[in-house]
Amino acid sequence: MANVAEKFGLKPVRSLDGSDFINAQNRYRIASSASTAIFQGDLVTPVTGGGIERHTAASGTPVVGVFNGCFYTDPTTQKPTWKNYYPASVTASDIMAFVVDSPDQVYKIDSDGAFAVADIFKNFHVTNVSGNTVTGTSEVQLDYSNSGIQITLALQAIDISQDVGNDEAGVVNVDVLVRINNHFYKTGT
Incomplete structure (x- = not known):
């Protein structure tokens, strides 16, 4: 089959250890205008400057965790925005990613x-x-x-x-x- x-x-x-997933995640920054989209379920890696970016497939860079969504103030509407993915090239100073990082x-x-x-x-x-x-x-x-x-x-x-x-x-x-x-x-x- x-x-x-x-x-x-x-x-x-x-x-x-066999215990259930309890939705534990931490907040990480994404740089304003970061040019690569990150989707829920993507691996992320650290970048110089204190943020994260999408892990490149064949990269040996250590992985911080798995992206679970993000928050930012939409630069066009000025409204708080929660998304399952970071769409890339968002110009905002408050882009926060939520990462399952255990x-x-x-x-x-x-x-x-x-x-x-x-x-x-x-x-x-x-x-x-x-x-x-x-x-x-x-x-x-x-x-x-x-x-x-x-x-x-x-x-x-x-x-x-x-x-x-x-x-x-x-x-x-x-x-x-x-x-x-x-x-x-x-x-x-």
Whole structure:
């Protein structure tokens, strides 16, 4: 049976110790006029100046966490604006991102390849695709073709999801449970 093809980026599901996800997240800044869109479920990395930006797929830069939405004052309407995604090039001084940033957070992500049980504990990058501007959600997937044991690979697979319809190992689009492998708060830098 085939797994359901769905792209949703990274979704927090639980903590590494097995406890439930309690929607814990922290606030980070996005620079005014930052030129890259960030979608709910995208990995984010730190930038010089104290902010964050969207993680580039093959980058070895440590990851702060997963983007969960943002707030800013719309420069056209001057109204407070909450969005699932940062649309890029917003000129505002108060752009705040909400990021799920616990180093022990476990996420669910769709694999773009036939992820098998033997792939558990390998490290992977994510695909580099933009998100959906209608829903505001990311469309990155686990990049099955880009795996190994390197610490610089963004994600470490820890299990296969038990969600019915997306739990068939060895078949494309299986949902994989992962943790951030090169987490900013665990690298010591």
